[in-house]
Amino acid sequence: MRKMVFVTGNKGKFNEARSIFEAKDIELIQDTGGYPELQEDELEPIASFGAKWAAEKLKIPVMVDDSGLFINALNGFPGPYSAFVENKIGNKKVLRLMEDEDDRTAVFKSVIGYCEPAKEAIVFTGMVEGLISLEEKGTGGFGYDPIFEYNGRTFAEIGDDEKNKLSHRRRALDKFFEWLSK
Numbered sequence: 001m002r003k004m005v006f007v008t009g010n011k012g013k014f015n016e017a018r019s020i021f022e023a024k025d026i027e028l029i030q031d032t033g034g035y036p037e038l039q040e041d042e043l044e045p046i047a048s049f050g051a052k053w054a055a056e057k058l059k060i061p062v063m064v065d066d067s068g069l070f071i072n073a074l075n076g077f078p079g080p081y082s083a084f085v086e087n088k089i090g091n092k093k094v095l096r097l098m099e100d101e102d103d104r105t106a107v108f109k110s111v112i113g114y115c116e117p118a119k120e121a122i123v124f125t126g127m128v129e130g131l132i133s134l135e136e137k138g139t140g141g142f143g144y145d146p147i148f149e150y151n152g153r154t155f156a157e158i159g160d161d162e163k164n165k166l167s168h169r170r171r172a173l174d175k176f177f178e179w180l181s182k
């Protein structure tokens with residue numbers, strides 16, 4: 001069985017990616033060592049720099065995932081600040097910010113960065129459009145899943161298997177698998 005090292009401290013991301021890789025017969029190994037996260041408006045340079053940095057440090061091919069929730073009524077907030085905002089204020093306060101907003105549309109984005117030592121990093125972007133719910137719903141998933149609605153149910157309600165068929169992460173990983181198989 002082939003292997004891939006995923007540098008992330010986020011257990012929810014890792015568990016999701018692991019089951020997506022399992023279906024491709026690739027064993028996913030978590031490295032929690034981290035990497036410096038650039039301050040950028042876009043996720044692509046953050047993932048690209050992180051993958052390059054980790055590949056040179058560990059001296060093995062690695063992947064990273066920089067992701068986030070972009071809420072249209074909030075000008076794309078929290079976007080690249082998603083992890084900071086999740087830890088600092090949480091879903092309830094994000095819903096408070098959205099209290100008077102009619103436009104509930106939002107985009108979940110995942111950028112997978114892959115790099116082999118002494119090579120350039122390559123990135124694959126996946127997106128899914130949905131709505132910010134009026135209240136938290138569901139017990140599955142992680143992070144913003146309880147407030148991100150897709151076809152009437154939140155990502156925390158639809159369950160891991162359903163989420164893994166259509167999520168931003170799945171869409172980015174499908175592009176990665178296509179590239180790997182070339």
Ligand SMILES: O=c1nc[nH]c2c1ncn2[C@H]1C[C@H](O)[C@@H](COP(=O)(O)OP(=O)(O)OP(=O)(O)O)O1
Pocket residue numbers: 007008009010013034065066067068069082083084086087141142143144145155167169
């Ligand atoms: O499918 C998802 N369902 C719910 N929430 C999600 C999802 N995907 C990303 N998110 C949230 C988690 C974190 O608050 C932020 C990403 O921040 P991001 O820096 O990429 O991840 P992180 O700091 O948690 O882990 P790490 O950098 O070690 O991979 O967006």
Ligand SMILES: [Mg+2]
Pocket residue numbers: 037083
């Ligand atoms: Mg992070």
